[in-house]
Amino acid sequence: xxxxxQDPGPFNVPEGATVxxxxxxxxxxxxxxxxxxxxxxxxxxxxxxxxxxxxxxGRFTAQLNRASQYISLLIRDSKLSDSATYLCVxxxxxxxxxxxxxxxxxxxxxxxx
Amino acid sequence: GAVVSQHPSRVICKSGTSVKxxxxxxxxxATTMFWYRQFPKQSLMLMATSNEGxxxxxxQGVEKDKFLINHASLTLSTLTVTSAHPEDSSFYIxxxxxxxxxxxxxxxxxxxxx
Numbered sequence: 515x516x517x518x519x520q521d522p523g524p525f526n527v528p529e530g531a532t533v534x535x536x537x538x539x540x541x542x543x544x545x546x547x548x549x550x551x552x553x554x555x556x557x558x559x560x561x562x563x564x565x566x567x568x569x570x571x572g573r574f575t576a577q578l579n580r581a582s583q584y585i586s587l588l589i590r591d592s593k594l595s596d597s598a599t600y601l602c603v604x605x606x607x608x609x610x611x612x613x614x615x616x617x618x619x620x621x622x623x624x625x626x627x
Numbered sequence: 628g629a630v631v632s633q634h635p636s637r638v639i640c641k642s643g644t645s646v647k648x649x650x651x652x653x654x655x656x657a658t659t660m661f662w663y664r665q666f667p668k669q670s671l672m673l674m675a676t677s678n679e680g681x682x683x684x685x686x687q688g689v690e691k692d693k694f695l696i697n698h699a700s701l702t703l704s705t706l707t708v709t710s711a712h713p714e715d716s717s718f719y720i721x722x723x724x725x726x727x728x729x730x731x732x733x734x735x736x737x738x739x740x741x
Contacts, residue, residue: 518670556735557734615722617671618670620670
């Protein structure tokens with residue numbers, strides 16, 4: 515079983531739609547969680563951190579359920595510019611210091627006119 | 628956010644040659660840098676953790692003699708793909724860990740081995 519699992523999509527949605535992505539992780543020792551965005555042939559860029567209390571940044575809302583080891587991302591009022599691959603990322607602090615990020619395969623979003 | 632650069636951005640080489648990729652943190656000192664590889668339609672896979680002044684830590688399945696990592700200063704780590712073969716063609720991305728443990732990614736290097 516992969517450490518971080520995501521539905522690869524693609525999700526094709528019309529502009530203005532609301533779309534939700536889900537992610538599950540297997541390592542209960544994981545300590546922090548993120549959503550990254552990756553455009554085609556580019557490096558990943560941090561979209562937002564994810565907290566158990568839920569957090570919102572404009573049109574984006576992220577949620578973490580530690581008991582279920584489940585992370586979600588909700589995008590409201592989708593824009594064409596939201597088209598990208600969204601990566602679920604889990605961070606673990608290593609014994610002796612340092613940290614390790616584990617990436618999901620990503621969920622592809624295509625927003626259409 | 629912090630800036631991490633990679634050079635070259637793209638390289639095409641013949642099978643059997645060695646290719647060196649540089650990763651620099653431009654506005655902070657990074658004691659730890661990470662090297663990832665991403666094949667088409669797959670996730671980023673961590674190859675190794677590069678620690679300044681010491682040997683890199685390689686992930687399981689990554690050949691340390693094939694992927695040589697040097698982290699000689701707090702702002703520079705290099706990855707050398709030795710005797711590259713077509714199956715090594717991939718997108719190689721580095722990241723640098725800030726003093727607050729946040730990772731900043733370089734723009735990546737696309738390697739094509741003919």
